[in-house]
Amino acid sequence: MANTPHITRRGLLRAAALVPVAGALAACATPQTQAPASSAAPAATSAANPLGVDAKKPLEVWIFDGGFGNAYATDIHQPLFKTKYPDAEIKHNVTKEITKVLQPRFAGGNPPDVIDNSGANAMDMGALAQDGQLQDLAPLLDAPSWDDPNVKVKDTLDPAVVEFGTYDGKFHVLGYVNYIHGIWYSQKTFRDNGWTVPKTWDEFIALCETIKKAGKMAPFTYAGKHPQYLYEPLLTMAAKIGGNEVLVNIDNLEDGAWSAEPVRQAAEAWAEVGAKYLMQGTAGLDHVQTQTAQNKNEVAMLPCGSWLENEQKTTTPEGFEYGMFPIPDFTASDKMPYGTLHTQPGESFIVPSRGANPQGGMEYLRAMLSKKAAGDFSELVSTVSVVKGAGEGRDLSPGAKSATEALAAAGANTVYYRWRSWYGQLHDEAVAATGQLMTGGVTPEKYVERLQKKADELKADSSIKKYKR
Template identity: 45%
Template structure:
């Protein structure tokens, strides 16, 4: 996730649905960026212990473990109140050294480069690090042993066998797993169900219905659609490319990831850019260009903005500002054309929120064990309760009462059925291309930029990367 936090929703059959639909299994790896060094020459002496049935990863039971958590939409209580106590109960002689920050890259990158990294890191937020570059620099621990180890609390299964399909693949780079993408996020148009019921507004399934409803909403003095240009352009890129994926099928997005010539100027992307450009010109408050995500989200909580493009972490992120009676709900992005390859109910959902163990820290085995704790059924269930977010641990939250937003996301997944698709990966593979997309989409939506200009600009940026031999290329099939 590029701008903020990636949280998830809940509902247990959602996990079952995720299992049925599956997440696309895609190896990944981005280029080595200039800000990531290869680390110091010397390596620290790393803590290890004897492997056994009770200690499958061979940790040193007495060695401390340092973890750093991103303090964003998911909060930090799952780490302080759930994961750490579970770890400490299992390994009482080991001290967990915990800290949280909203600037992961600023705090952690220098430590990675100096071979003095924390043992487990939550890489997220606007200051998240280029994880592909971290992998390429040898700064992330190979998690093969973690996924092959027995589950922390599900008897008879390895960690890998407890996860939804595709969960491991999304953290796989050049054939090896380096990250746990922990949260399972549903993306779409979020709105206040109570406001819509009060005004007898019907959630649109087609673009004509969408624009007609935007006119009605505008007539009520409410901004029909909004997002924050200052730090949440990622949300709009995902909205636009989700529409492109629905128009042309997921192959359109795979072509973008594979840097295929003409992928950005192809009809699905151009049609999506035209449709969203019209929304930007007619129904978006241009002052939002300078706002941050929480400022626009607060306006939605005040019923000043109707539709907001986001992931399912939104409900939890806004919990303290959500007034009584406000009911978060999510809708799939409407069909753009009558001949879209995927139906109106098709939905973009994927695992996200990167957690990884550092290979350059003092206790990478301890970092992996902390991840094994997080992937326990107990920890995953409590994470969902605290964050209103689903995890990649299959069946972990069966039977719990869920919030309005989570319920809506579950319904959207069920309506989508087999038409749940993962989306794209270029944003984590190629940082320069991602940065260009954020600027380009803001120009399209806020500055009256035309669709063809957007597509041409992104095509040029894509092919510049394709032709750069210094950039390590990735592919998906």
């Protein structure tokens, strides 16, 4: 959905007119202005109530209004929670502007109980964790699953969920969706025009040239207003060229990580696409506008995550048949093979530690992680959740099936990065620089130089918590 959702995600991260992260979080990232800790004491725990939930205490839930909408919360998760806690009032809220709406609540010491902290305007998770604003979710992991008291919650999850949600040794963030990133297209359009999915960069450029010369549609676009949609394939390509260590080094703020040759090569490759093959006006369009242009056969390909199909369900024509392919091989000497994918847990749910009902918040997440709730979610929004086996026996849409098959084919050849959620200022800089790269405002050399400079500044800033992977 728009490390972008739109990433509207990212987004899949998060994917832009962002509230500057440093300023937005100043009130909660300054130790001397911390709000008092929540006085919400748990009720007595039991086998039936492992987290000590007060059955009558209200629960305030905020859902990011992005590619997955919010019906999954009102129609699946909340009714399931209410089956066990019928007397608990659920205050359901929706917004596209997570930081703008909820950051003041953290600063004021009265945050809500559950937040889907996603989208282009998500709050800086690293800063929230650094300031002690996030509930330690270890009790949730060790609690019995909603479905089976003999199976712990942590044993029902993709192992990457715990790795991605852990900040400085504590599990704070629950990624609910398995974001699968790639290049999206219409399988029908490709068939009708005799186009084949490119497996090498030369084939990709040749396909772009063929589409451009045909004159029916533009070859490529991306969410120009949210350039994180483009830095995702750029970094995936860099990892293919130079190996997974390229992204590990960037995450760890290693000297010269951004200015490494694989990153520069990837920037040069995508700058050529920006110069020759973009749909006219791309820089001024958001993710929905570019995706809708694809639905209208005005453009052939765009980069996105596996939330795309659901996000566009109201505008996608019948028979469009979404498909997704991985980043093509740059050269025959790439360190990672064809089929390598960027995939990671996304759609990040948090429970504020200073909320009125953190126990209820964790219990809400426990209900979400039931196999039925996760399976219903997957079917409703055409994507894959992080709960093991949740998609079994479900009717998957063409795009979800394509992405799932690509993930299966990738096997162990998957990559990810975490700097986006760890260092909000670096994300802001990458967004601005990538937008300029694609419009010719900076050269590939200046692009990596600019991002290296920002990473070096963050590394030297002792006030910013550093994370390692």
